[in-house]
Amino acid sequence: MSLPAAFLAAVERLIPRARRFDDPLSTLAFGTDASFYRLIPQLVIRVESELEVVDLLKLAGNHQVPVTFRAAGTSLSGQAISDSVLLVLGENWNGREIRDQGKQIRLQPGVIGAQANAVLAPFQRKIGPDPASINACKIGGIVANNASGMCCGTAHNTYQTLAGMRLVLADGTVLDSEDPLSVTRFAASHAGLLEQLAELGRQTRANSALAARIRHKYRLKNTTGLSLNALVDFDQPLDILSHLMVGSEGTLGFISAVTYDTVPDHPHKASALLVFADVENCCRAVTVLKQQPVSAVELLDRRSLRSVQDKAGMPDWVKGLSASACALLIESRAASQSLLQEQLALIMASIAEFPLEKQVDFSADPAVYNLLWKIRKDTFPAVGAVRQTGTTVIIEDVTFPIEQLAEGVNRLLALFDKHHYDEAIIFGHALEGNLHFVFTQGFDDPLQVARYSAFMDDVTQLVAVEFGGSLKAEHGTGRNMAPFVELEWGADAYQLMWQLKRLLDPQGILNPDVVLSADPAIHLKNLKPLPAADEIIDKCIECGFCEPVCPSKGLTLSPRQRIVIWRDIQAKQRAGIDTTALERDYRYQGIDTCAATGLCAQRCPVGINTGDLVRKLRARDAHNQRSADWLANNFRRAMQGTRVLLHVANGARLLMGAPLLSRASATLSKASQGRVPQWTPAMPQPVHRLQLPATTGDQRPRVVYLAACVSRAMGPAASDAEQMPLLDKTRALLEKGGFQVVFPDHLDNLCCGQPFASKGYAVQAERKRQELIDALLKASRGGLDPIYCDTSPCTLRLLQDGLDPRLNLHDPVKFIREHLLERLEFQPQDKPVAVHVTCSTQHLGEAQGLIDIVRHCTSQVVIPEGIHCCGFAGDKGFTTPELNAHALRDLQSAVQYCEEGISTSRTCEIGLSQYGGIDYHGLVYLVDRVTRAKH
Structure with missing residues (x-):
């Protein structure tokens, strides 16, 4: 059913066009979360304030329009999708307030869980919930799903550590439980609602059978249905209301802030892996460990271990375990090393009687x-990586009473065999009896859907009825378990949940069919297709773990969304549907604005680099082969031409002045669709002459200096306090360290091939790369001398495609x-220095190394939060400057107290200087300034 015209007109007046999405590409991209369901919203709105949420909910109520809230979209049970209006959190929900030396923290719903812990880390505190998705999921989702995790258990989830909440009800009313004035106003305006909540609480506590059942259910990990424990744990209606919101999955209201009582984050920890001969002994050991000072006990069945036994770094003994083996991964944490050792002795003594097949x-x-x-952690992606293209990976989440855990595991294994889920594995949080089981499932065949339906019927009967367990322990009810809530809870509790839903959302507009649904087959509808698109991305499970590190997320598409749209394009083409318009939009949204730096692969559970797909698509459209050949054959001339252009630009600056030139070049760049680079005050001056010294043949150790093409062409900006080109500064530092600096022959004609590869010209890229390798072999005397490359992206380019093993290459x-730390004497400065860890430095594994070196140079190191990639991406800062601007939109406020920034890529430093408002230099500038040679 279409959205009412009057509603749409009112929304247009309320929300700017840039934050309203109703085109096919955007609605499909936003219509996808981590679950195996898909609904396409008719309208997506990026909300940036609580007042907007209030006004939109009032409009939705007036026009009977269903609304669904979305934070990060990492939920697995279909909680965050809609075929009506989807409200997505924008960027202005990132507030955090630390209280009482970290003992409490107030957070807005857009804060990523790991960010909350990062700001608490100096106080050795953390929030209680620790879901596996904590690097991507947001506080709004953590609260709304009552997420837990490996160490959280039932004691430290949001429900148990909640200290306060600010919420918006379906009618648009705001309540802040920590604001006395807000509470007073709410008590006056919603006295009837509060009295009904209090009465429902009294009735529930008076019903001894129901109250006992609720208490029993929450002895276990349980997120099935609404949080009925609020009615037995509290008698004050405000407490009941705020705790009902926890785990309500957006069906009762919007959570606009939450205050946590934090928990200790002990710095000392140790882990062990104990392999038992069978499930029975393994699970008996769990009941013993429950009484010991353990922070986590993870169970892995033999199938789980088998799924990862061939991965790099896995011990060989994993392959030799018996067919019935079952393992426990145990962790203990303590405030001191001595206390930790005491705890470890207690733990091992408690299970000394259990025979072990293997142990670490x-x-x-x-x-x-x-x-x-x-x-x-590799077990889940291991199943995803071997699944058949077109199938999805489902991770279910149940709880057995811990005393029946062994029988529960074996019964689940029997169900896998019965329904022919041969690849299925079991692992989980054993201390709580919480098991995850992972299997692959196709939904493009009615027989496959029928198999899934029969399997879920058996699972729900086994867990909820036979064992009295939880059908959902931490992943939320969603659509997935909505038809089975009554089966688990019984009629009385189920009707009580419906009473609460109708009391708080009388029009039924908040996230319909989630948690509670009148449709017994809702879990079998709107199943998401995962059609084949390209072997690079076919293993994607659309979890969204990649999104926080993507520089284009929020400007255009994230890696997950790029994959979603490309899958749809391929499926439509196979079906004979015209995709011209969709591909036209995808050109800019998916291809042109992708930085293709590959940070997404580091966060992806199955290692997908969406940038590889983008480069492949660029290669498909790379039609200027002749020009690329000319450039590869005449690279020296191209370098000279670059210097000439920079010289002309610098002359124009002197003639016109920086402000006028900046405006004029912006207009020209836009008119040329990025073909003419945009000039900014951070634009480099040319390196006028490339004068390389002759090799002296002295007795100092040699180092081959590979100066990247950008270092050979681009000097400092005119306004930069440092005016010595990077090439000269680097050579001076190397010589200060006692090295004789040697340059490869014909340096100005050499290139690692990165400029060609990024544009899709793979043949020319490889040719230039091989030319460079040959020159480095000669200059380094067959690999005898180390090679220093002054730009980390070039270093990565040479290494990632397989470098000649004779070459010893360093960024x-x-x-x-x-080589230099031991040869230099550091005299640290007091001034704060901002550090930008480039994407390539992260890929090279040198991120911590960079930070540590800067800490040798200054006691005040600033690492801006949330900036993972600058978005300059080689030349995107010139041709698609909005990507660079978007990626660094928060940089200036983060580095405002710094006078200087440090990085390892000259092009990145251009954008960083422009949007940071301070000069960014190569690392060598800082190291040279604060060191002298050791005598």
């Missing part, structure tokens, strides 16, 4: 610790760390 003793060594947790961070 408790270790605090990061290498061992991280390997053990990698085994656990600036690695060379300074390995």
